[in-house]
Amino acid sequence: MAGRSSPPILTDCFSCQARQRTEWCVLNEDDLKRINDAKKSRQCLPGEVLYHQGDACRGIVCIESGMIGIRKIDADGNSVLLGLAYPGDTLGYRALLMAQDHEVSAEVLKKGSVCLIGEATVRSLLDHNPSLGHRFLWRAVKDLGEAENKFLESVTLTVRARFAHLLLILKDRYATDVEDGAISLELPLSRQDLAAMIGIRPETMSRTIRQFEDDGIAHFSGRTVHVPRIASLLDEFEHEDYL
Amino acid sequence: MAGRSSPPILTDCFSCQARQRTEWCVLNEDDLKRINDAKKSRQCLPGEVLYHQGDACRGIVCIESGMIGIRKIDADGNSVLLGLAYPGDTLGYRALLMAQDHEVSAEVLKKGSVCLIGEATVRSLLDHNPSLGHRFLWRAVKDLGEAENKFLESVTLTVRARFAHLLLILKDRYATDVEDGAISLELPLSRQDLAAMIGIRPETMSRTIRQFEDDGIAHFSGRTVHVPRIASLLDEFEHEDYL
DNA sequence: CATGGCGCTTGATTAATGTCAAAGACTCCG
DNA sequence: CGGAGTCTTTGACATTAATCAAGCGCCATG
Incomplete structure (x- = not known):
């Protein structure tokens, strides 16, 4: 080999x-x-x-x-x-x-x-x-x-929730590092294409990423993403606004 | 028979x-x-x-x-x-x-x-x-x-456009009367279910119907709809906001 | 090194749609 | 006929996401 x-x-x-x-x-x-x-x-x-x-x-x-x-x-x-x-x-x-x-x-x-x-x-x-x-x-x-x-x-879902779900899906294939609830992944897509995957505009993608940063859900650096708590993505995706 | x-x-x-x-x-x-x-x-x-x-x-x-x-x-x-x-x-x-x-x-x-x-x-x-x-x-x-x-x-489409498309689809099966660009149809669904078909809230369905009335695109009476000009539905569906 | 294009971000604004609340209309059933 | 419950409409309001516009950074190319 x-x-x-x-x-x-x-x-x-x-x-x-x-x-x-x-x-x-x-x-x-x-x-x-x-x-x-x-x-x-x-x-x-x-x-x-x-x-x-x-x-x-x-x-x-x-x-x-x-x-x-x-x-x-x-x-x-x-x-x-x-x-x-x-x-x-x-x-x-x-x-x-x-x-x-x-x-x-x-x-x-x-x-x-x-x-x-x-x-x-x-x-x-x-x-x-x-x-x-x-x-x-x-x-x-x-x-x-x-x-x-x-x-x-x-x-039915907001952009935030859909993006969280997209990250969860990409995780399965692109996780580079997994440890005790935290993951790193290397996105295979540009921001434009990430947006195109959930049917939103690039500007909205940018803002959603910013929100995730501000909320401490994920850290983005180029195409590298670090998610300190996978559960937080699940929260966004599933609960939406748990009533 | x-x-x-x-x-x-x-x-x-x-x-x-x-x-x-x-x-x-x-x-x-x-x-x-x-x-x-x-x-x-x-x-x-x-x-x-x-x-x-x-x-x-x-x-x-x-x-x-x-x-x-x-x-x-x-x-x-x-x-x-x-x-x-x-x-x-x-x-x-x-x-x-x-x-x-x-x-x-x-x-x-x-x-x-x-x-x-x-x-x-x-x-x-x-x-x-x-x-x-x-x-x-x-x-x-x-x-x-x-x-x-x-x-x-x-x-990609607005609620108006999606509803216009839905009517066009329902027309094929439920048109009761067709004459020279005008049609009548008998909807098989409640307003709630019409809304559920395009993934919107009943209130929004109600308002969209109202808009179609006001714009002269269609006349609704119970489950009966009259569309004076089918082409107007196509306009809503296809052009969206033709730039 | 300069330049142009493209992708990304950000801000300001607008438009679309959801949410909440209330009132009417209709239907079914007793 | 009366009444409960559901469907529908409407209004006021909140929120989301698109749009428009500008600026920045990166990279390829001349």
């Missing part, structure tokens, strides 16, 4: 680290070979857009490494980050299954590599491989639950 | 009017018989709750007639109507597939009849009937798109 300096350029589904976490983990060797032959692998850099909303869907994207943001921009130019995607996640299955254009954009937030799998290949695999369909069904249902929760939060 | 006074009490999947619109339309005769034998049919009246959030999921519900509201109530008592379900819709598949408790309640809004299909039956059908899985996958993906749009609207 220590000797390898860089990953192989030509990635291979059989040895893909992320595959265990993907919908493709249920494929048998033959199918895996088919997908391996059909896929196109490629490196991607921050800022790059894998597909834009409105683009025709030509297949799906499988993330091998890096981080992708799912973004939607409305007619007025409001940018909302609907979600973050990580190695093992499959993107664009919605548009493919509905046989319509992409409704969202997929934008690279951290450099990494992705594989593109053509529409025909996916359809064919889905058709004769029921358990693959089940995996996608499971995935869609999970995403659906999360989407409904986001709607619910956006209409 | 004219002679029949009431529907038969014992409903039957083979003759079910709603089946064509359900996920079950892909079943062959054998499977249809299985489900027909396994299901329990029952009448339901407004106010009745088919399942509460937090209940264990014992199976799914298939709507034969009537209207069901999908409701979620948060810790502070805020009630949000996540959606409306109609004949042909299948409810509770989320909890069943995720093998967890119901996260929402299903509440009867208009009297009708539903069929309950046990968990074991559904799983068994899903397991050996791939096209049924595909139907559910398609359904989940569609619901997912709608849920994301609701989130998006809630964070």
